[in-house]
Amino acid sequence: MEIDSPPLVIHNVHFIWDDLNTPYTITIENGLISAIYPTPPPPAHVPYATNINGNHGTVLPSFCQPHIHLDNPYLIHRGPPMVCGSFCEALELTNFSRQEYTEEDLIERGRRLIMENVQVGVTSMRCHVEVDEMVGLKCLEAGLKLKKEFGDEGRGICDIQIAVFAQEAVFIGEDNGVAMRKLFFEACEREGVDAIGSTPYVETTVALAKKNIDWIIDIAMLNKKHLDLHLDHNLSLRNEPLIYHLIHTLKSRSWSTSMPSHLRITLGHCTRLSLFPPYELRQLHELISTDNLPIHFVGVPAVDLYFMGRGPTDGPATGGGATERGTLPVIDWIRNYDFDVALGVGNVGNAFTPMGGVDPLGMAAWLGTVYQGGSQADCRVLLECITTRAKEAIGVMQNQYKDDDRMAISVGDQADLVIVGQRSRDMGVHELFVEPGYGRIVIKGGKIVAKRAVETWIA
Template identity: 25%
Template sequence: MLISNVRPWAAEASDVVIDQGRIASVSPHDPQRRPGAGEVPGRGRILLPSFTDVHVHLDSTRIGLPFREHTGRPGVWGMMSNDREHWRDAEIGLEERVAGTLERMIARGTTRVRSFAQVDVDCKLEKYEAVVSAKEKFAAEAEVQIIVFPQAGILLEDGTEKYLEDALRAGADVMGGIDPCALDRDPVRHLDVVFGLAEKYQVDVDIHLHEPGTMGVFSADLIAERTRVLGMQGRVNLSHAYELGSVDESTSRRLIDTFAELDISMTSVAPSTSNHLPLDQLTDAGVRFGLGEDGQRDYWSPYGTCDLLDRTWQLAFVNGFRRDELIGHALAVATIGGASIMDRDVPRLASVGDRPGLSVGDRADLVLVDGETITSAVMDRGTDRTVLHDGVVVADGLTVLSAGSPY
């Protein structure tokens, strides 16, 4: 396959040959060349690695449904309880909602996804199975990893641990955890379960950390200690963790160095806070960092569009990025940054100026977007997009080519 007249990372016009799901060559665009069969017309668009959403809750989506009054209550337990009270009453079934949301994500350029699937005594494995169904439906269009997620904690309700293990036994890819101190109020027991099940089923760990200040730092230190002692370097991710920079500069520096040493990655949904660890310092230290949309217009909030380019804009905005290089870095985080978390063989971003993913030999998960520059693409978020997964065109014009819409 030839992709003609595209600008890799908004550089000079090029012709890109794809062979067996990989980039085979990148050469200057030849305007005299006649279009051939199977050619993808670039039309001068920007070529990027496809987006990687490494923090999304597909199981709680209301994408495509009417807006409803927000009835959530403060705190994790209050919001979780609100979801419990309403998720079964949606206008269409859960399996259809999840598949429709994943389809919209693919259509907009996301071909690598890490989704949480809530497992507890209320939903048991129903939400997990809905995400599995969507993963299987779009197996040819996207790579999906599923995190079994104790949204309601592990220790607060009898039977939760059994259902978590059932999901791992069924094939979940990652073991989740949440706020070991603030929610379960017993960090040792909570982490015993999380890391114990991860070891038993040989899966990675991904822990939601909403905890404030010194409490969040304490939990992060406990997680790092487990990672070191159990030899799980490169297999642990911290989600959110937006308060770890709130204590003092020396604590922030120590955490950054520890995460880099143990290859503990981080994922963000670009929240409106100034207490997070500085993104540029994390990157310079070698900490893998990815981006996600979190909820998708669900019972937690009305936000979410299925377009990770929207969230890239938000990541740049909340970090106060204005320079082109830094806005480009936000886009690198949203593409290869997340990919390096899903697959640790993908090199982490080496610096804020690093723009990988489009060299000969790289996997042909790609998206073509309209825009003059990288900054304009992030600011304008145009809709003229073509999406490839493993070297095959899977979406064009915001429509997935191999599946009809479930709505």
């Protein structure tokens, strides 16, 4: 007979929208928030429950990684050293490492990536795993095992979505990619696959890129899976934006009326769209909304800013002229154009992102500078992009909020939470961005699944 776990009672936490002088107590039962009330001084121990002290930390909806590569983290120390840091070099260096992939190695690095994410407060992730003739189904097999290990069938600490992903061109080679596409189709039919995606811009021509888009949409629709594309990853006005062909194909295939409503179309990078003038952004929004296409954009700023704006040799930018860098301007797109946008870390510890860690909050903090968004309202939008908007982008959360507040935490909500740091009494939401707290308490389904503590000393 299964015995229900005792209620979890968290004392002395703060909400970002409320009085800094009022700490709250949150009670969680059967995975749901059952009560929220001001913490009495001193906190009253609740009998027959697990009582913990939030130490005046800020409680947020748990974080989500809507775009992260599971098979290639922590490769920066392997193979030849990086020289110029270009996108082509990153592909070459990663392919060098991929030749030596084993399932044991993939699981070891993937497990580290997931555990480091959980420790900072991530409870849901969409993980891209590559399928091609070099690695076969190794990455997929490892990803499916990790999904089972960390999901509800296993440890129950993080929901993992597996996105079968074609990083390489699919219409190339001696057989024009026939063997590759056959292998990919086999992968998409595997039980446990949640999303299907590709990288159209790596094809050798625009015509083949459009063919790639049509092909991947057809496979996603046939298998009734989420669609997840890396799209329009450039900053050149000379390059035709592929977003328009994507929308045309989705409409001609009747995605909105023939696909289950919970399935999402998630588009990563899309830096080319950051060059659109206001009138074109409004037209783009109209194109998407007229057919109720569930398109969500995911900015991957660490990768975007690292690769964009390089010099003529594809090395780091040099002096002597303006340097263009770009990533999706998420604050502007949400506030002024009502796009559905989220933020993802993308890569960790490889040639695509040689520096930086997994923490979405740390990423949001430095993005405030990139986006020149320093107001409390800007900070809230950035928090949405790593929590609720990120979960919407991968279909693990629907857009239903109390008073349209995406950061609201209410009675009846599923208890997926993160408590960050120790809040001071005078900085409000800016506290999280001035110095994102290292200390974390992570709650998934009403259970504490991770803690990270800070110990300091000074002479």
